[in-house]
Amino acid sequence: MDFVSIRVITGDVARLVAFYEMATGVQTTWFTEDFAELRTPIATLAVAGTRTVPLLAPGSSRAADNHSVILEFLVDDVDAAYKRLAGSVPASDFVNEPTTMPWGNRSLLFRDPDGNLVNFFTPVTAAAKEKFAR
Template sequence: MRLTHSCIITNEVKKLSEFYEKVLQIKAETSGDEYAEFPTDCGILSIFSFSLQESLAKGSSLPGSNRNLILEFNVANVDDEYMRLEKLGVEFVKPLTTQPWGNRSFYFQDPDGNMLNFYTKVK
């Protein structure tokens, strides 16, 4: 078994896609106005319309309500990413710190409140 996608359900596909294009520095691959995806080295992050999700599985999701999942991205240089995102006006939830287990990381949220962690393993 292999996890291939992580999907965010939202009322704002365009807004969230534009945010992720800036943050991930990847151009979204879209299918109409209701779906976008960002291929990465180990899977795809997709953005999906709440209204379309409702038509497929009514009551199965609630956009903008995630408070228990973090999307984690291993980046080449977390310090450089922190400075780059700071210039974009990203508000950080956890500042850039080195954790006892050897990750240097920071947390921030997308416009829907989904948490992201950018990190680099350090010695």
């Protein structure tokens, strides 16, 4: 089995896609006005509109209501990413500045326009670098 994607349900697909393209620098592939994918070499972030929910399971998902999942992106330099994002992400949406975590990653937590938590991180210890070696 392979884990391949996370799908975020939103009330404004274009706004969320534009945010993730800006934040990651990755171009999104649009399939319909209600569904787009941001593909990376490891996994895909799918962004789907609320009109897609009834196609899967009516009432099973609500936009902008996530309080338990963090979308995580491995970046080359989290401090540089923070400086780049500081001009585009409202200060109130940053949960923390780059901080080195006990497990060896330097992490930056912020919220996307729907309030979902996003973690950009860079491994900084030898063990963390080995774990995420490409």
